[in-house]
Amino acid sequence: MRLGISWDTDRFDDATTGWQEIVSEAVQADQLGFHSVWVSEGRERAADVSAPSILLTYLARRTNNLQLRITGRRVTRALPVHIAEEVAVLDTFSRGRAGIAFARASAQGVPPEHVHEMIDFVTAAFASDELRYRGHYIRFPAHTPDDAPQGASVPDSEGPYVAQWDWGPETPDFLAITPKPYLPHTPVAVEIDDDETLDWAARNGISPVVAAEMPTEEALDRLARYRRTADAAGRGRREVEAVLERRIAMDGGSDAHTLGGSPRDILNAIRDLRGRTGISHFVWRRNGAAPMDLYRFASEIEMLLQA
Secondary structure: OEEEEEEOHHHOOOHHHHHHHHHHHHHHHHHHOOOEEEEEEOOOOOOOEOOHHHHHHHHHHHOOOOEEEEEEEOOOOOOHHHHHHHHHHHHHHOOOOEEEEEOOHHHHOOOHHHHHHHHHHHHHHHHOOOEEEEOOOOEEOOOOOOOOOOEEEOOOOOOOOOOHHHOOOOOOOOEOOOOOOOOOOOOEEEEOOOHHHHHHHHHHOOEEEEOOOOOHHHHHHHHHHHHHHHHHOOOOHHHOOOEEEEEEEEOOOOEOOEEEEOHHHHHHHHHHHHHHHOOOEEEEEEOOOOOHHHHHHHHHHHHHHHO
């Protein structure tokens, strides 16, 4: 099981203090053998990170092994091509450590199909040298005709090759997204709070994310439903990583969103969650935890989870 950390930014009074704490804990997590850090896109609070890819690019220089994941990415706050390119730049700069998880549609006030199209476009842009895309919410390039194939398509290989910069003043019918990610299969995931997105992601092999705001029992139900739907669609478990984010209270109490108790109690709780849902990535949402808690988790829980 992979282990990661994320942060509640509403506990920080300002961005300067909060972001320095995020950097400090990320560096410590890298040294302790954690697998990932997750920085959420936000604009509502003083320490929210409006451009998580920039902060993660900085962390790429301060860490050696951590996966650097953008989470809670909204589909309406940047052009689709810009979202694909920012992840590709992060992945290239970090030499294959980038990933992105999109926010649920209901949190963005958009139809689920808009989120689905964004994921379809981004994954196609990563994999294709040149492409065009025709959807209900995304059309790239903008002049793509109505009779173009639905979704992503690539140019016909017949005829002489003409580089897009030799087309003259006209915009080419097919465009390349540059740079391409360092690795060909950059992780792309989505929150599965919405029923339609849960079913779509399971059928299409998109990794599911359940964030810390959802109560644990409901999270277990949704991850189990995702797995049943994926199995029925013939999707293999190796295609995705199921991600569950929870808060942890070391030597504290448990509640609907928090795993509490002794390190042994927390270890057993995580193992139980893994057994019931098949999660492969557990993310600890940090919310005022003591600095030594990361060390205690690594020394008393992490090693036994990997055993």
